[in-house]
Amino acid sequence: MIKPLSPSACRFLPAGDYDLAMTLNCGQAFRWRQGADGRWEGVVAGRWVQLSKVGKCIEAKTATPQRNWDWLDGYLQTGVDLDSILRTFPKDSPMQQAVKACRGLRLLRxxxxxxxxxxxxxxxxxxxxxxxxxxxxxxxxxxxxxxxxxxxxxxxxxxxxxxxxxxxxxxxxxxxxxxxxxxxxxxxxxxxxxxxxxxxxxxxxxxxxxxxxxxxxxxxxxxxxxxxxxxxxAQAFPVDVWVQRALCELYFQGRKIPKSKLRLFAFEHFGPNAGYAQQYLFHYMRMAKKRLGEIDVRSQNVVRQRVKTGN
CATH class of the missing domain: 1.10.340.30 (Hypothetical protein; domain 2)
Incomplete structure (x- = not known):
């Protein structure tokens, strides 16, 4: 007879190819906060939980012992075979750049x-x-x-x-x-x-x-x-103004395409995991926008310094 596991307030979830920070901070969920120690805190299924990446595992801590952790496994989707999903993505340059930049990003449930x-x-x-x-x-x-x-x-x-x-x-x-x-x-x-x-x-x-x-x-x-x-x-493909703009620039030579047609394009072009592909593209664009903003701020600071010094 298999002895049942004792309740525990800490568990290590196998998660080799899993970027925890990117997953929790990519705009799909809004209740996660990262502490000064790098750990993430949130509330899932009515439970306070703290998460951190430790090697090829996610360390999960709760305030009360848990006998069953299925609620967290299901939420984090740690059992999903990411490689099999990424292999369904198209091989075009924009998509592959997004995969390279955002490898390990997962969809939550x-x-x-x-x-x-x-x-x-x-x-x-x-x-x-x-x-x-x-x-x-x-x-x-x-x-x-x-x-x-x-x-x-x-x-x-x-x-x-x-x-x-x-x-x-x-x-x-x-x-x-x-x-x-x-x-x-x-x-x-x-x-x-x-x-x-x-x-x-x-x-x-x-x-x-x-x-x-x-x-x-x-x-x-x-x-x-x-x-x-x-x-x-998996084929649901959210199209907001940023996704619309990016798809038009990357795939339609800058021509303005209605969102309804972009959804049809996404269904056909990105395949059975179009929604996963969308999240990679969406987060990749957020990262690029942030980098451009940082570059612009640095450029403005250089100009101000030159004006101040007269150079």
Missing amino acids: QEPWECLASFILSATKQIVQIQQIIECICARWGQKVEVPPGHKPAYSFPTPEVLAGCTEADLRECKMGFRAKHLHKTALMVVNGQLDLAGVNRVPLEEARALLQTAPGVGPKIADCVLLFAYGF
């Missing part, structure tokens, strides 16, 4: 309600702003979760039932603006059974996208984010 609500709040917001809004609603309407002694409080993501019981004015206090109306109405739809989140992954991609788009504030881009990051629809 998030809880559907939290993912949907988070991306409703993401509309026309920068990542830092999204994080601040989500931190506010969790602190106000989430449940306290166990944390290590002396650690600052941490909270679960509020349920649709709790948010449906709020007023729009309450929600606006977290500086979400017009998104308060969308979030509140979506929470009501989930609670009333008008939007069955459990049934989304039982239907084909197009039908699943249409189902999510019945929620206020959810267009094709947000729907595809949720399908990709919460349900594992």
Whole structure:
């Protein structure tokens, strides 16, 4: 008889080809923070968890002993064969440059309600702003979760039932603006059974996208984010203004192509894991934009110094 594992508050997850920092900070999830010691902290499935990369493993720590760690394995998708996914990507130069720069980036598998609500709040917001809004609603309407002694409080993501019981004015206090109306109405739809989140992954991609788009504030881009990051629809290809611009420049000689046609192009060009390819391209573009911004700042500083010294 196999003796069951004893509960433990620490576990090492095999994760050789896994870039933890890139995965947690690439814009697919918004509740992770990196501490001064380099470790990442977040809340997954109602549990505070701290993650760090140690060799070819991810070290995971929780505040309370865990007998079963499937909740974290599923979230991090550590068992996915990344090589087999990357082999399905097209061999064109832009895609291969993105793979080279972002090797080890993984897609998470998030809880559907939290993912949907988070991306409703993401509309026309920068990542830092999204994080601040989500931190506010969790602190106000989430449940306290166990944390290590002396650690600052941490909270679960509020349920649709709790948010449906709020007023729009309450929600606006977290500086979400017009998104308060969308979030509140979506929470009501989930609670009333008008939007069955459990049934989304039982239907084909197009039908699943249409189902999510019945929620206020959810267009094709947000729907595809949720399908990709919460349900594992590998061919969902979110197209925002940055992805649209990049695809037009890289694949259409700068011609402006409608987002609907770009989604069709992505479906045909990037293959069965188009959504994975999108995340590589998206993060690669974010990295390039950041580098260009740093170069521009350095150039401006050089000019200011020359003006100051008269050289």
